[in-house]
Amino acid sequence: MRFEDVHNVTMIGAGTMGAGMGVCYAQAGYQVTLYDVVADSLEQALVRIDNSQRVFVEEGLIPEAEAQAARARISTTSDLARALDGVQFVLEAAPERIELKQELFRDMEALCPADTILATNTSGLSITAIASACEHPERVGGQHWANPAEIVPLVEVIRGEQTSDNTIDVIYRITEKLGKVPVVVQKDVPGFASNRLQFAVLREALHLVNEGIVSAQDADKTLKNGVGFRYPWLGPLETADLGGLTTFHSVAQYLLPALSTMQKTPEFFDRLIEEGKLGIGSGEGFYDYTDCDRDEILRKRDLYFIRQLKLLREIQSL
Ligand SMILES: NC(=O)c1ccc[n+]([C@@H]2O[C@H](COP(=O)([O-])OP(=O)(O)OC[C@H]3O[C@@H](n4cnc5c(N)ncnc54)[C@H](O)[C@@H]3O)[C@@H](O)[C@H]2O)c1
Numbered sequence: 001m002r003f004e005d006v007h008n009v010t011m012i013g014a015g016t017m018g019a020g021m022g023v024c025y026a027q028a029g030y031q032v033t034l035y036d037v038v039a040d041s042l043e044q045a046l047v048r049i050d051n052s053q054r055v056f057v058e059e060g061l062i063p064e065a066e067a068q069a070a071r072a073r074i075s076t077t078s079d080l081a082r083a084l085d086g087v088q089f090v091l092e093a094a095p096e097r098i099e100l101k102q103e104l105f106r107d108m109e110a111l112c113p114a115d116t117i118l119a120t121n122t123s124g125l126s127i128t129a130i131a132s133a134c135e136h137p138e139r140v141g142g143q144h145w146a147n148p149a150e151i152v153p154l155v156e157v158i159r160g161e162q163t164s165d166n167t168i169d170v171i172y173r174i175t176e177k178l179g180k181v182p183v184v185v186q187k188d189v190p191g192f193a194s195n196r197l198q199f200a201v202l203r204e205a206l207h208l209v210n211e212g213i214v215s216a217q218d219a220d221k222t223l224k225n226g227v228g229f230r231y232p233w234l235g236p237l238e239t240a241d242l243g244g245l246t247t248f249h250s251v252a253q254y255l256l257p258a259l260s261t262m263q264k265t266p267e268f269f270d271r272l273i274e275e276g277k278l279g280i281g282s283g284e285g286f287y288d289y290t291d292c293d294r295d296e297i298l299r300k301r302d303l304y305f306i307r308q309l310k311l312l313r314e315i316q317s318l
Contacts, residue, residue, distance in 0.1 A: 001115040001139070001166070003173040006088040010035055012104060013094035014076065017121055019045035020149030021091060023052060026070040027062065028178045034076045035083035042076040049074065052150050059306050084111040089174065091143055093121045101125065102133035109134045117170050119143040124195055127160030127188045138164035141171050142185070144192055151305045153181040153312070156192050207260035209286075210268060216286045232312060 009025050011018040014036040022045070026032045036042050053067040062070075077083050084090065090108055094100055101120060108118055118140045120130050131137035142158025155175045159168055168184060175182035185192045191199060205219040214222065230239055240248040272278075272285060279285035280294050289297070 001088055001117050001170055003170045006117070006170065006174060007031060008033070008087045009089040009091065010083045010087045012083070012090060012092040012108065014041050014045035015093065015095075016048075016147060017145060017149055018091075018093040019048045020052070020147070021093065021121065021145055022074060023049045023070065023150055024178050024180070025091075026073040027066065030073065030089075032074045033083050033087070034074065035078070035080060036076075037078060039078055042078065046074075046076065052148075055302070055306065056150070059310065061306065061310065080107060081111050084108060084116075087112060087116055089117050089119070089170070091119045091121060096123055096125065098125050098129060101130045105130055105133045105140065109136065115139070117141070117167055119171055121145055124191050126190075127158050128162065131160045131162060137162040139167050141167045142188075142192070143171050143175065144185075144194070145180075146194065148302065148305065151302070151309055153309070154194060155180040155182050156185050156194055157182050158185040158188060158192055160188050203262060204260050206266050206269060207262060210266040232308065233315075 008031045010033040011022045011025075012035050014022070014034040018034060018036070022032045022034050034042060034045055036045070049071065053062075053071060056062050057064050057067050090112065092101060092104055092108070094104055101122065105118060105120075108116075112118070114136075116139070118134070120127065120140070120142055121144055122130065122142065123144070127140065127142045128137075131140035134140055137160065140160060141163040142156065142160070144156040144158060146152040146154055155178075157168060157171045157175060172182050172184060183193060189196070201223065205223070208214050208219050209216050227239075234242065276282055277284040280289050280297065283290050283294075
């Protein structure tokens with residue numbers, strides 16, 4: 001399959017990610033089919049797409065006419081054979097269970113044209129293990145998005161052990177065409193690159209709170225207002241270069257041995273789970289949300305992300 005020949009794409013699973021990724025493909029000009037085994041998921045996906053497009057238009061990220069044209073390119077079905085008929089690119093976003101994904105990839109391969117590229121949005125399951133269900137694992141690769149898919153720029157392009165160079169090239173170029181920022185992860189390691197970085201920070205934050213060094217609020221405040229303030233513009237290696245490598249190298253000598261290497265979640269985190277304190281959805285997690293307007297918190301988060309995206313685009317075009 002050549003990048004230029006990809007026109008029809010199918011999302012397998014139309015939940016949070018399938019809907020969000022589907023609308024990005026449609027906005028880039030692709031004909032999109034959303035497939036799901038649950039009819040209600042397909043209806044909800046279309047509602048979610050309409051809502052997200054409305055916000056994008058209101059915020060001036062896309063013109064109204066473009067949003068309408070993109071919406072017209074999206075169709076839905078619960079029939080897998082129909083979803084895969086004549087398709088050039090498939091992106092799987094079904095629940096994160098290896099047996100389910102392997103079964104889906106077996107079926108997808110049987111129903112798709114011989115050269116269709118098969119990608120998965122798995123959060124961290126092995127691409128190689130998913131592809132092992134296929135007779136042609138060379139056409140299977142990862143395309144890992146972050147939530148909300150319509151907003152977050154990064155998309156990881158992941159090479160399984162048998163993924164061909166052509167498959168990586170097609171997924172990479174499609175990702176660029178979507179206006180996203182592709183990063184090729186050359187080895188199929190747990191957590192790929194982005195979750196490894198995210199969880200390295202989470203581990204240290206859990207350690208700092210567990211040891212009573214700072215409160216949860218202050219761990220978040222430290223990151224958001226210090227190191228994290230720079231992150232949209234400067235990564236950790238760029239930060240070191242701009243600060244001067246001698247200092248960073250000296251600090252690394254005494255600090256790396258002092259950082260957390262915990263292999264298990266600390267007890268206070270396990271206890272939250274046992275007590276059903278699962279985060280904002282349950283009313284409490286590391287923070288207490290019982291007296292808060294939770295919808296407002298989520299609305300503000302999305303608005304903040306959209307404004308940040310606009311600012312990044314503006315700065316990058318300077
Ligand atoms: N939500 C996130 O933050 C996020 C981020 C990156 C990657 N992912 C990954 O994306 C994938 C989907 O996650 P999500 O958050 O969209 O989940 P979700 O639960 O919102 O959606 C999954 C959808 O798959 C459908 N489904 C179930 N069985 C199916 C089948 N056999 N065939 C087709 N569809 C089926 C469900 O009806 C549901 O609509 C997972 O692998 C997840 O790990 C999620």
